[in-house]
Amino acid sequence: MHELTLMQSVLQTVEQDAAQHGINRINKVKLVIGQLTMALPDSLIFAFEALKPGTMFSDASLIIEERHAQCTCHSCQQEYKLDDYFQFVCPTCGSTDIEVEGGKELYIDYYEGD
Amino acid sequence: MKVKLETRLLGANELIAHNNRTIFSNQGVLVINLMSSPGSGKTTILEKTISRLKDQIKIAVIEGDLYTDQDAQRIEQQGVKVVQINTEGTCHLDAGMVSHACQELLADNPDLLVVENVGNLVCPAEFDLGEDLRAVVISVPEGNDKITKYPLVFQRADVILVNKMDLLPFTDFDVARVQKDIGLINPKTKIFFVSARNGDGLEEWSSWLLEQIHAKGRTKLM
Numbered sequence: 001m002h003e004l005t006l007m008q009s010v011l012q013t014v015e016q017d018a019a020q021h022g023i024n025r026i027n028k029v030k031l032v033i034g035q036l037t038m039a040l041p042d043s044l045i046f047a048f049e050a051l052k053p054g055t056m057f058s059d060a061s062l063i064i065e066e067r068h069a070q071c072t073c074h075s076c077q078q079e080y081k082l083d084d085y086f087q088f089v090c091p092t093c094g095s096t097d098i099e100v101e102g103g104k105e106l107y108i109d110y111y112e113g114d
Numbered sequence: 115m116k117v118k119l120e121t122r123l124l125g126a127n128e129l130i131a132h133n134n135r136t137i138f139s140n141q142g143v144l145v146i147n148l149m150s151s152p153g154s155g156k157t158t159i160l161e162k163t164i165s166r167l168k169d170q171i172k173i174a175v176i177e178g179d180l181y182t183d184q185d186a187q188r189i190e191q192q193g194v195k196v197v198q199i200n201t202e203g204t205c206h207l208d209a210g211m212v213s214h215a216c217q218e219l220l221a222d223n224p225d226l227l228v229v230e231n232v233g234n235l236v237c238p239a240e241f242d243l244g245e246d247l248r249a250v251v252i253s254v255p256e257g258n259d260k261i262t263k264y265p266l267v268f269q270r271a272d273v274i275l276v277n278k279m280d281l282l283p284f285t286d287f288d289v290a291r292v293q294k295d296i297g298l299i300n301p302k303t304k305i306f307f308v309s310a311r312n313g314d315g316l317e318e319w320s321s322w323l324l325e326q327i328h329a330k331g332r333t334k335l336m
Contacts, residue, residue: 006124018117110116
């Protein structure tokens with residue numbers, strides 16, 4: 001993933017929106033990141049820390065909520081969380097008729113500022 | 115003050131990709147995003163596929179590379195229209211680049227548009243171009259661990275071509291393991307075992323591709 005580019009677009013988006021609300025300082029930014037996007041929280045935090053000095057984000061904290069992909073097997077109705085190895089096969093019955101829900105989130109949830 | 119945003123990142127690319135997809139659908143052109151590591155044989159597969167299909171359908175190509183137009187020159191020799199994108203360092207194509215590059219190609223009303231992405235198994239997987247099919251090439255000398263090492267690109271593939279099968283006797287590449295790994299990660303994907311060099315498997319691949327092109331093209335008439 002391109003975490004630095006992503007973070008630049010986070011800061012830019014928040015900055016533009018903050019201007020419309022008359023907000024000059026940001027205290028907190030919250031992101032939601034799905035497992036399937038392969039965006040790395042550690043790299044996002046690193047990018048945030050690297051970009052924030054001297055900006056309206058200089059005192060802001062970054063909160064990242066990670067969302068797992070939730071799988072449902074259509075054959076045996078077993079529900080399970082996708083593990084780190086991306087196997088789209090039911091661990092109970094071996095069926096590949098799997099529905100995957102979530103895990104593709106990649107968005108700014110909210111920000112706080114004054 | 116707390117401000118709820120719910121703004122998607124990569125949103126700009128998704129918007130352009132959506133736009134591309136609408137344009138491709140209206141034209142009834144099948145668009146393939148061809149991805150792989152550098153050197154696994156994307157361009158050679160493309161040359162051989164074009165030479166098999168060019169008498170039956172109209173083909174256009176977008177070539178993505180960091181530098182040079184060597185690949186575009188190779189494709190041009192096949193007698194099809196091609197536009198080269200040089201990303202000058204960027205490791206993937208995005209929807210905006212494709213949107214610019216496809217304009218003059220679409221004026222010709224092709225049945226098939228192939229976008230050959232920059233050779234890279236990581237970043238191209240994350241950028242939707244508006245394509246119908248994601249085709250990923252893996253080649254025998256790369257080793258059979260690539261599926262599990264780079265899961266995203268294979269997990270999102272509609273079709274996987276295992277190339278350089280003629281080199282199989284000289285390596286310890288494990289075909290059964292690759293099939294098993296693909297089955298675990300992306301059980302619905304189509305797999306073709308090919309050798310672009312000696313032509314093995316290209317007949318099956320080309321026939322399948324032609325079926326997809328006709329299926330998409332039928333929407334053009336409706």
